[in-house]
């Protein structure tokens with residue numbers, strides 16, 4: 286298995302403060318990683334490095350076998366699918382859901398009179414269907430609910446048939462039904478052997494879908510634990526990561542966590 290992502294001793298420093306601090310992490314082809322950590326831990330910063338939007342201050346980062354710094358990032362970005370809330374502001378509200386997904390095929394965010402290939406359109410429609418958005422293809426992106434937007438962004442991130450799919454808090458802001466619907470769909474994707482390698486950032490173990498294989502826990506920019514979910518996702522590691530005593534339960538292929546009562 287080859288490395289999809291390899292960070293060696295990576296730090297990102299701003300104003301003398303390390304947002305991520307000597308992080309070494311490798312993601313191999315076919316692995317599905319969950320990145321867990323409290324607010325401000327450095328998860329988004331890590332994802333920005335993993336998507337080539339941020340260069341390390343020190344250490345080395347290789348994405349899809351290409352070392353950051355020595356490669357055309359625009360070519361690299363086409364091979365990486367990224368779904369994050371930060372995209373909301375970049376995507377025009379009056380564009381249809383179908384156009385929103387289609388523009389990804391051209392490395393753009395705005396529909397500008399391109400004549401789209403029928404194959405691209407068929408692919409966009411199939412991805413929207415897979416994410417439960419078949420009924421919404423002609424709706425304006427700006428009129429969608431939070432959950433519908435999130436699912437559209439995941440379809441969009443898959444449009445270029447990426448080798449690495451990065452999801453930044455895909456279930457944030459969803460209600461219970463929306464979260465469970467998304468977890469089921471992400472579970473289907475994670476268990477599809479033809480789906481890309483995946484990295485999903487989240488705050489909650491309840492959002493880990495079946496099929497995710499590895500976990501990275503980060504606190505104050507430092508890696509607290511990294512490795513297979515079966516061995517690394519433990520109450521001890523989770524408590525260290527979030528900074529309070531937690532219990533962790535596994536229910537088949539799902540997880541839940543709770544704080545211990547005060548006393």
Ligand SMILES: Nc1ncnc2c1ncn2[C@@H]1O[C@H](COP(=O)(O)OP(=O)(O)OP(=O)(O)O)[C@@H](O)[C@H]1O
Pocket residue numbers: 299300304322323324325326327328329330331
């Ligand atoms: N440009 C910057 N300059 C200084 N500090 C920054 C900068 N960008 C982020 N930070 C700080 O770095 C830390 C890590 O931020 P990051 O967004 O990566 O955390 P996160 O784990 O994704 O947090 P959250 O779960 O709240 O989204 C935070 O304390 C944040 O305030």
